[in-house]
Amino acid sequence: MISGRIVLLATLASGLFGLAAAQSAEPPRMPGPAPVPRRAHAAEENTRCEGCHADIAAEWRASLHKKAHDDPAYQRALAIEPLPFCRGCHAPEADPMRDPPPELGSLGVACTSCHGDLAHVLAAPRETPRSALHPVARDAAFASASACAHCHEFSFPDPDRRFAPLFMQSTASEHRASPFAGQSCAECHMPLVGEGASKHRSHRFPASRDPALLRASARITASRGGTGAVVVRIEPLALGHAFPTGDLFRRLAIRAEAVGPEQSVLSENVRYLSRRFGRGKGRDGRSIKVLTGDDRVMPGAPTVVTLSLGEKAEGAPILWQVAYERVEHPIEEDSDQAVVEGEVVLAEGTLVPP
Ligand code: HEC
Ligand code: HEC
Ligand code: HEC
Ligand code: HEC
Ligand code: HEC
Incomplete structure (x- = not known):
């Protein structure tokens, strides 16, 4: 739809x-x-x-x-x-x-x-x-x-x-x-x-297609949290507005997976930071689109996201990644079904077990 x-x-x-x-x-x-x-x-x-x-x-x-x-x-x-x-x-x-x-x-x-x-x-x-x-x-x-x-x-x-x-x-x-x-x-x-x-x-106006600019807009780090969790911290730098801003079909994707023997995936998790829309009532009672959430990175304060991978991840290495994505389909319909038109990996790494 x-x-x-x-x-x-x-x-x-x-x-x-x-x-x-x-x-x-x-x-x-x-x-x-x-x-x-x-x-x-x-x-x-x-x-x-x-x-x-x-x-x-x-x-x-x-x-x-x-x-x-x-x-x-x-x-x-x-x-x-x-x-x-x-x-x-x-x-x-x-x-x-x-x-x-x-x-x-x-x-x-x-x-x-x-x-x-x-x-x-x-x-x-x-x-x-x-x-x-x-x-x-x-x-x-x-x-x-x-x-x-x-x-x-x-x-x-x-x-x-x-x-x-x-x-x-x-x-x-x-x-x-x-x-x-x-x-x-x-x-x-x-x-x-x-x-x-x-x-x-300059009149070049690079932004969403410029990996260097996107990567320089925030300092991103990750650490292990309690029971198989990853804590990702995104600290905005010279960012004059939300990250991402502009078009509504833009988001940050935060992914993590616990890796088992022979590169098998023990468990995985993903969180998207974006604006979210739902249905509400307009003046005459008709159903209209409303903003139901906005968890984009805002300038001035870090955004901290905890992704839980469950007990299976306890003794396993965890791979994590933060990516900037331009998607084609409406984000609110089903985040994982969105068709990604363009992606820039902002940061990634491996967290070894303690
Ligand atoms: C015949 C050559 C010529 C044409 C045609 C021309 N410009 Fe200029 N323009 C100049 C020169 C020479 C300057 C002064 C030097 C500079 O700022 O580059 C200037 C200055 C400017 C400035 C001011 C720069 C400042 O000092 O802040 C702007 C803005 C500008 N032009 C835009 C335009 C736009 C938009 C057009 C088309 C609608 C245009 N120009 C067409 C030659 C031209
Ligand atoms: C999206 C809007 C936009 C477009 C498109 C645009 N300009 Fe500009 N231009 C600006 C703004 C805004 C400034 C002034 C920035 C400032 O000094 O704060 C500027 C500055 C300039 C200057 C002065 C630059 C300087 O630093 O000396 C010139 C000359 C100019 N533009 C010419 C052009 C020409 C020629 C084109 C097309 C090839 C063009 N601009 C297209 C917005 C635009
Ligand atoms: C007349 C309308 C108009 C004006 C004025 C205008 N823009 Fe834009 N701008 C657009 C449109 C439309 C696009 C998207 C083009 C596309 O990708 O289809 C765009 C794209 C951009 C992009 C690239 C976004 C990306 O995804 O990479 C940047 C950055 C940008 N504008 C900054 C500015 C700034 C800064 C000014 C003022 C100096 C300005 N624009 C003025 C209409 C405008
Ligand atoms: C302090 C610096 C700064 C200021 C001020 C600033 N921007 Fe940006 N802008 C960035 C950085 C860094 C990015 C790349 C990160 C991002 O996408 O948010 C960006 C990205 C963008 C994009 C790309 C959209 C996207 O995918 O996020 C647009 C469009 C844009 N800016 C427009 C503007 C406009 C319009 C203004 C003024 C109202 C403005 N910016 C003020 C730093 C700035
Ligand atoms: C008032 C101005 C304005 C109107 C109206 C507008 N746009 Fe845009 N559009 C922009 C600007 C500015 C950007 C750049 C912001 C960014 O890149 O995130 C943009 C970006 C986009 C992009 C992303 C382009 C890219 O290459 O990444 C698409 C797609 C788009 N608009 C489609 C539409 C459609 C479809 C409509 C009508 C339903 C529409 N826009 C109406 C100003 C407008």
Whole structure:
């Protein structure tokens, strides 16, 4: 059964209304999903940006922002729920009501989606502004989480959510509640690269496909607990939000197994850290999706998980592993049945018997 990103499979129209309602409080002067002010020639305009800003363009072309629409993971998910709501964010340069023409779809989240067009290029304030070959509008908000929040935080789109938003992604609020609230998203995700005059903030935005970054985000250790148990400790490091954050089909998998003679498995156990959803009652008594749990690693304090392997594990070596996983199927249906699209092992080891 499919009960993915949107439970009451909203009609195409209510998908859009949901989006409009979520945004009416604060007009998206900062970058956000479509409908953006329509640019007649977004693809051409973007090619001009790329022509003059070659280093940044090369980084952007290798980023998930550029691939936001052509990304196979997104295309698979869109096939299940082909909503204007989705296209508005993953192909913001095109009309969300229909499949984007290839030249606009392949722009994904483009230079123009974040900076606007050449008549009005949005930029962060600078102590010593350089002269550009086009007008630049500097705005302090663009140097803050506001430059990202309209796309990286949003509710499920069904109309009930207007009164009780249920976040599909909540990276901006997680960031506000973290010890790194004073540091912008860009300070972590757009590090300064290059030398001298070509020094600039990187537009590569690596994250879920970057094993080194994922491994560096937490210090993970394990020890033996009472009667065949393993205690895994995940201490967040420079983590500006939950781990994992972003898309709802992400989780940490903590696995352990006790090993017997000839590599036989005496016992095993697994725990997933993620957001969990269930059913609750909406305003009119109808059944709606609600958040029933969230045990992701939160910045600021370690997460400690104890996995029990039973008495059989007492005198046996225990293998343990913590992995970051991107899964295809809804996590809440059956954790072990989820199809894993991508996995990065963050830490693993063997605990010998005492
Ligand atoms: C004709 C060449 C040219 C084109 C076309 C062009 N730029 Fe620029 N831009 C420059 C130069 C030169 C500067 C100043 C030096 C620098 O910051 O790289 C600049 C500066 C900027 C800055 C400000 C950097 C700062 O000082 O903070 C941003 C942002 C920017 N451009 C984005 C864009 C975007 C987005 C586009 C396409 C809509 C674009 N540019 C098109 C040449 C160009
Ligand atoms: C116009 C909407 C939009 C804006 C604005 C935006 N993003 Fe994104 N971002 C996306 C989408 C859509 C994706 C997912 C693309 C995909 O994988 O399909 C994404 C992906 C990412 C990723 C990669 C996630 C991964 O799984 O590896 C990072 C990191 C990221 N964004 C950070 C930022 C930061 C930081 C800002 C602000 C400086 C920002 N984004 C602004 C829409 C946006
Ligand atoms: C996901 C949003 C996003 C996309 C896509 C994006 N930018 Fe940026 N860009 C930013 C933000 C945010 C900053 C300012 C970061 C800061 O200084 O806090 C920035 C900074 C810049 C700067 C100044 C960099 C520096 O440090 O001197 C230039 C130039 C620029 N962008 C050009 C481009 C071009 C050209 C493209 C497309 C190839 C592009 N950007 C795509 C969000 C984006
Ligand atoms: C203190 C540094 C820091 C700050 C600030 C920060 N991030 Fe991250 N971000 C990380 C690290 C480390 C990871 C990799 C671990 C993870 O996935 O959570 C990451 C991962 C991500 C991902 C990948 C999703 C995933 O699978 O977890 C997205 C999207 C993202 N960040 C967006 C943002 C946005 C948007 C902001 C601002 C609202 C932000 N980040 C602020 C450090 C930071
Ligand atoms: C308001 C903006 C927004 C809307 C609406 C939106 N997304 Fe996303 N989506 C994002 C951002 C931002 C990310 C990146 C976060 C991350 O990587 O964890 C993302 C990531 C994803 C990913 C993971 C991509 C990957 O390669 O790992 C899938 C799949 C996805 N979205 C599908 C959808 C579908 C299907 C819909 C409609 C039901 C939708 N999205 C609606 C902003 C949006």
